[in-house]
Amino acid sequence: MPSPARRAAGANLPQVRDHNSALVLDLVRRGGAISRVELAAQSGLTAQAITKIVNRLVADGLVTEAGRIGSTGGKPRTLLRLDPTARYAVGVHLDRDDTTVVLTDLTAQKVTRRHVPQGMTADPSATLDRVADAVRAVLTDIADASRLVGVGIACPGPLDHTTGVLHRVTGLPDWDGFPLGAEAADRLGAPVTVDKDTNAAAIGQTLSSPDTPVNFAYLYHGQGIGAGLVLGGRVYRGRRTNAGEFGHQVIDLNGPPCRCGNRGCLEALCRAALDTGNPVRAAHLVGIATANLVHLLDIDHIVLGGPVVLAAAEQYMQEVATTVNALLPEPDWQRVIVGLAADRADTIATGAAALALAPLFNTSTSDDGADRAA
Amino acid sequence: MPSPARRAAGANLPQVRDHNSALVLDLVRRGGAISRVELAAQSGLTAQAITKIVNRLVADGLVTEAGRIGSTGGKPRTLLRLDPTARYAVGVHLDRDDTTVVLTDLTAQKVTRRHVPQGMTADPSATLDRVADAVRAVLTDIADASRLVGVGIACPGPLDHTTGVLHRVTGLPDWDGFPLGAEAADRLGAPVTVDKDTNAAAIGQTLSSPDTPVNFAYLYHGQGIGAGLVLGGRVYRGRRTNAGEFGHQVIDLNGPPCRCGNRGCLEALCRAALDTGNPVRAAHLVGIATANLVHLLDIDHIVLGGPVVLAAAEQYMQEVATTVNALLPEPDWQRVIVGLAADRADTIATGAAALALAPLFNTSTSDDGADRAA
DNA sequence: GCCATAAGTAAACGCTGTTGATTAACTGGG
DNA sequence: CCCAGTTAATCAACAGCGTTTACTTATGGC
Incomplete structure (x- = not known):
């Protein structure tokens, strides 16, 4: 629910x-x-x-x-x-063409994985039925059913995290206004949390890597480019769960048109670079956009994930790291660390499970970087 | 302290x-x-x-x-x-060439104002002596000395908000590493809070206008362009009190060189526009950069302040508003409201006073937009 | 062995918001 | 005009949180 x-x-x-x-x-x-x-x-x-x-x-x-x-x-x-086995959570990565369901332990480590060859291009209700089957399947791996904390569902935005309702998913009219959280809770009889894929990935990083700092951005480069922002140990979502639209920042006033209607978006530039077979150029552009983010949020830790990153992980990571640090006025003082996501393959699905686990640790432990005043 | x-x-x-x-x-x-x-x-x-x-x-x-x-x-x-008269606070806007000292009541409304024709281009200790005199002068307006909450000092960054120590203020080597908070507390015998000018302005806006939302950005356009970010009702500073460097985001890959060493920073482009007598163009560019910020932080309220804005307030505001809303994919759903700072003239000085007042209200009242999870 | 030292626990306590009963102050019907 | 009904605010007793103070447990050093 x-x-x-x-x-x-x-x-x-x-x-x-x-x-x-x-x-x-x-x-x-x-x-x-x-x-x-x-x-x-x-x-x-x-x-x-x-x-x-x-x-x-x-x-x-x-x-x-x-x-x-x-x-x-x-x-x-x-x-x-x-005790990692004390509790378990289920994570669902509901994507356009397919769905991944994982079971994780208390530390967000993957225990079981299940793939459903059906996603948001299909009918919502039918898809959810098949997903529910997969969830029940992975749950057979838990001896004690009461150890299930809940189910997290991650999908492309926009959506409302607080109500679990989807909002105009691009090109998927059937899912517009679909009460995903309530429908899933109905089918599963367990607490359900819905969030954007990038936010899930960011929470997953926090829980699965204990040394993750309290301020960082998770950049996911797949079909689009999105960011999950963790500020002061907590995911920052904004009022409409729409924060982290990293890919549609304009970094080239005279750049090429983007599918969003503007010109010179990071996403459009990267697509052009990738189309011409130049992934390093794409990583370079992401580095520039990351510097913008660092300037705005004073963040010193970046986590990279997503298919485009994984296609050439080391190279991509290096290019982003050198680019962003070169753009900072005082690299010694505010050096940015760039790393790769903890669970490379199913980063969003395990992150979705982390959505359910998060309330158990729900607190901003230290004041490190989370220092705020009214 | x-x-x-x-x-x-x-x-x-x-x-x-x-x-x-x-x-x-x-x-x-x-x-x-x-x-x-x-x-x-x-x-x-x-x-x-x-x-x-x-x-x-x-x-x-x-x-x-x-x-x-x-x-x-x-x-x-x-x-x-x-009761606005229940407590008072002093705000100090320490700028490059001059200093403004104000006394405000509990609602961050200006009571007294004092100008010191000396700022950070002068010797730190001597300047602070003169500022302390001015603070004592405005304090004579309070009948009961015990009603003073504290003194807030706002100045250009970078600096460390938690320790009150300045860090490499551009072109002012005398102030590098100067323990402003401790020195001021020594001279005044009152609690002192130090923060960046833009953060102070943002807090000032929150306290002086009760209807200010919990998520907004205060954009100050003066010699440079900086942002004070209020997320979930609290100022977001980042780890090094360096968040809000709005002016050095790159929005034009092939743009003109900036004093920071990069190319195509918002600040460099705006300067060029202003030099050619085109303030509307500058506002337009700020609007584009604001759209980037809105995409990243899902913020729907922008407050504008600073000399460049005030030179043509209505025009500037309109241009930013139309530009940013035109760049959003769904303006109906996420319309951005653009307004002007509450205290136009001494916005940073009154904001500095608000720094001292903030702890009295130090809380994020609602979950509106502040929704977070670990 | 004995003492100094540090980790951890037991028991009593103060203070928070809560619960359930009670008082205060108004509206409206007969 | 008066009394039932209703809502605001308070009184008194209470449960439960972390704290304080005193004590027990377990090690190292002499």
Whole structure:
């Protein structure tokens, strides 16, 4: 079921509890193996509070004790770890011509994968029936059905993340206004979250690679070019879930016409470069557009994914990295790191699963880069 | 004093209290006149909690009761209002050649203004002495010194908002590494917040115009072109307080060289247009760059300020509005509203005062557009 | 062995918002 | 005119959060 329309901002005790539990779980996730004292230091909570919170997490099976670490003259620290098998999530990448369904564990690692040779070019209801079959199929790999956190669905935008309703998917009138979230929840009887493919990929990167920074952009280069923006540890979607339209930024006033109606969009220029068999030129253009993004958002980490990137991953990555850093006035001060997506092949499907997992860790842990004021 | 280096994310009761107090105060601010029932509905807190919180705010003098509103068959609602005179803040706009100091009330409305004909081209310490004199001068307008919330200082970047230290201000080597926040706090004996001029302007807009949406960009067109980004009701600064470098986005691959070393930056193109006496062309270019920003951040509200804008405000505004909306694929769905800054003349100075006021309302009230997930 | 040191826990506590009952202040019908 | 009905706001008792203080557990060093 899609998330409720509005969530009030007033805080009460249950919310404090949930917030702190999620925060501690997130610190355990990122720490790999971490002790209670470290949790106390990093969270700002007292040791006693950490004890209680960890006890709850252990009782829920999410966290396990994992040995001791050498003493420095006192009682040695007890290490805590996430149990990846404690929970599972299903991710659905609903694309134009086909659909990929994956089952992942708590750390967004792929467990099972299933392919459905039918996508959004087909009838919505019929397609959803087949997708639901595939979801049930991958779920047979979980011993305990109660360990399913939920189902995430990622598809091309535009759509409304809060309601799970699609909005004028280009060239697919049947899907316009289709209540994807509600229909899927009906068929599956499980919580469903709907989001843009690029946002899913970005969340997937955050959860599957514990060292991913709190501010980064995931650039997906496939048929189009889109960005998933993670700012302060959270996906930034904008009001209409329409943020991240990276490919339609104009970088050449006198450039060629684009399918969107404008001239000189990044996407149009890249297409031209690829058509003439020049992928390095395309990567170079993406690098220039990335510099624009870095200037605007002060982001220092870029993750690349998508078929066009994968066609020549190393080369593409290098070209983007050198281009973007060359365009910054002080590369020493604000060097941009460029990397590749964690799950290269099914990056969006695993990301969709991460959509469902995210609420368990739903918090912006540190203030690093997330510093804001009213 | 600059804010502490790190604030942990763990939540405890005092934080809940502060959070909810700030939330309620923010709702009162935005509501203009609002009843306790409405506060309960909008905050999600119970009526009883609102009673307690409002009682505290009234005791602090921040909120006052202001009459009743017609009944709908029961006891009429008691209206609550912000008392603008309850607190004051000082804003300092430290610019290259001169400095503006203002005193504002709780709603970021200008009370007193003072001009210092000396800025960052002069010696840091001597300049700060003169600025401190001006601050003390405007403070004589407050009867009760304890009503001063703090002092905000806005200046051209780059700088580190968290520490209040400047970083390589272009062409002003004396100020490189200058601990502006600490030095000012020393001289004034009051809390000091330092931020980029554009960020200050954006906060000022939020506080002085209660109907400002939670997602918007403040575009300042002066010697350069910068943006202050407010996302989810809070200023987005990025990790190095360097977000919002709007003027150095490349929009013309083959454009003229820019002082930053690249080609085809918005700023370089605008300068060329202005040099040839074509301000409408400059506004048009800004409109194109704004469309890029809208595509990336799904923002539907733009506020314009700065000398170049004010030179022909209506014309500039119109040109930006028509250009940006023409570049969007679905103008009906995502129409962008373009407006002018609230305090046209001293927009950055009043914004600097708002920097100090912001923590009183420090919260993202609604989920409108601020919807995020880990 | 014994002490210093550090990690972690037990018990009592303060304070938050919540719950359920109660009072305050109005409208409208007879 | 008065009383039922309705809505706003409050009073009093309460549950549950993290905190504080005191204590236990487990190691290293002498």
